[in-house]
Amino acid sequence: MRTWSFAKGHGTENDFVIIVDRHDLLSPGTDDVRYLCDRRVGVGGDGFLRAVKAEHIDGWDGDPDLWFMDYRNADGSLAEMCGNGIRVFARHLADEGLIGAEVSIATRAGAKQVSVLSDGRVRVDMSPVRLMAESRVTHGGCAYDAVGVDVGNPHAVCGTDDLEALDLTIAPEFDAEVYPAGTNVEFVCGLGDHHVAMRVFERGVGETRSCGTGTVAAATAARAWAGERDDASWRVDVPGGSLEIAFHGDAITMTGPAVLVAHGEVVLPD
Numbered sequence: 001m002r003t004w005s006f007a008k009g010h011g012t013e014n015d016f017v018i019i020v021d022r023h024d025l026l027s028p029g030t031d032d033v034r035y036l037c038d039r040r041v042g043v044g045g046d047g048f049l050r051a052v053k054a055e056h057i058d059g060w061d062g063d064p065d066l067w068f069m070d071y072r073n074a075d076g077s078l079a080e081m082c083g084n085g086i087r088v089f090a091r092h093l094a095d096e097g098l099i100g101a102e103v104s105i106a107t108r109a110g111a112k113q114v115s116v117l118s119d120g121r122v123r124v125d126m127s128p129v130r131l132m133a134e135s136r137v138t139h140g141g142c143a144y145d146a147v148g149v150d151v152g153n154p155h156a157v158c159g160t161d162d163l164e165a166l167d168l169t170i171a172p173e174f175d176a177e178v179y180p181a182g183t184n185v186e187f188v189c190g191l192g193d194h195h196v197a198m199r200v201f202e203r204g205v206g207e208t209r210s211c212g213t214g215t216v217a218a219a220t221a222a223r224a225w226a227g228e229r230d231d232a233s234w235r236v237d238v239p240g241g242s243l244e245i246a247f248h249g250d251a252i253t254m255t256g257p258a259v260l261v262a263h264g265e266v267v268l269p270d
Contacts, residue, residue, distance in 0.1 A: 001267050006036070007092050008043055008262040011084030011122075013209035013240025017045040018092050024056035030076030032268055037074040043266055046208045047082060048072040049089050051098075054106040067093060068106040073204030081109035081152035083212020083254055087122035090114045091258035109152025123255040126151060126216050131224060132178075137185055139172040140165075146174070146185070147221045154183040154203075155217035159225065163189050163199050168207035184211060188218045196222050197237040209240030216254055219245035 004026065007018040017036045019026065028036075028050065037045045049071055055064035069089045071082045086105060093099040094116045101116045113125040132148025137158050144158035156174050160166070172185040182203045189197045198218045200211040215236040222234065233246040243256040 001270060003265050003267050006043060006264060006266050007260055008045065009088040009092060009258060009260040010240070011087045011210065011212060011258050012238055012243060012256055014047075014084040014211060015045045016047050016049045016082075016085050016088050017043045018049045018051065018089065020051045020093075020096070020098070022051070022053055024052050026050075028072075030072075033072045033076040034074070035268060036266065043262075046074055046202070046205050047079070047085055048074070049082075049085050049092075051089065051093060057106070060106060062106060062111055063104070066104055066106040066111065067099065071107070073202070075204045077204045078108070079153055079204065081107050081112075081213055083124065083126065083151070083214075083216060084210055084256070084258075085212070086112060086114065086124055087212065087254075087256060087258035088260070090116055090122050090124075092260055095260060107152065117255075120257060120259075121255055122258045123253055124212075125251060126213070126254050127251045129216060129220055129252050131220065135175045135178045137172050137174050139185075140167060140170065144187075147224065148178065148183075149217035149220050151213040151216045151220075153213055154179050154181065155186055155214060156183045157186045157188055157217050157221035159221075160187045160189055163187060163197055166199060168199060168201050171206070172201055184214055184217070186211070186214045186218050186221075188222060190222065191237065194232055195235045195237075199239065210238040210243075212243065212254055212256070214238075215243045216245055216252060219247075220252070223247065 054068040115123040146156040219234040
């Protein structure tokens with residue numbers, strides 16, 4: 001049996017198990033991640049965040065002294081980036097005195113500039129973000145036009161007039177040729193000026209209460225649908241709260257809460 005120290009936190013109710021493994025001594029495998037994220041036998045979470053120095057990550061060619069966010073989905077699969085996760089990751093490291101208020105965090109989608117704000121929120125520069133090919137998503141017998149958005153990880157964003165009618169216990173179907181590694185699927189409904197609501201089916205997880213990169217994708221798609229190019233801030237509501245997505249030229253920032261709810265030790269099976 002192995003005993004690991006952990007923290008648990010959430011960003012707009014998208015929750016994560018976090019461990020600090022500075023020197024890459026724990027090397028959690030797929031089964032470990034699934035166990036930790038299991039809500040019945042483990043700690044429970046939509047994903048797993050391991051804080052490790054970047055020098056220990058194969059393929060990382062940037063600053064080796066950065067903290068690297070080794071993110072896994074609840075099913076143990078690797079993901080390139082997690083918007084809610086990076087806010088919770090930064091909040092935990094800041095609370096532990098391991099980073100300052102302004103920091104660069106390494107991810108599989110590159111280094112991201114992060115600001116830990118005094119009001120409890122965390123702001124992340126999510127750039128670069130780019131629009132991708134349009135495709136089709138089918139769900140519940142309906143076909144949706146979907147715009148692709150790359151936020152360091154893939155998203156297919158669909159417009160809808162009725163979020164409540166969606167049964168996201170059922171996975172949406174998408175074009176595997178457009179998304180060979182799978183995709184997150186967002187359903188977005190307009191609520192007003194620069195204000196949308198969203199539900200998401202996350203790759204490797206299922207429906208979650210929020211998806212940080214998904215809110216960036218939703219705002220990017222909504223901005224494109226509106227034909228806008230000017231700098232502006234968008235509010236994106238998710239079942240777990242709201243996030244602010246701001247466009248500044250080519251830069252896009254995401255600002256939202258990051259809450260730590262527990263610290264402890266967990267016993268993992270051998």
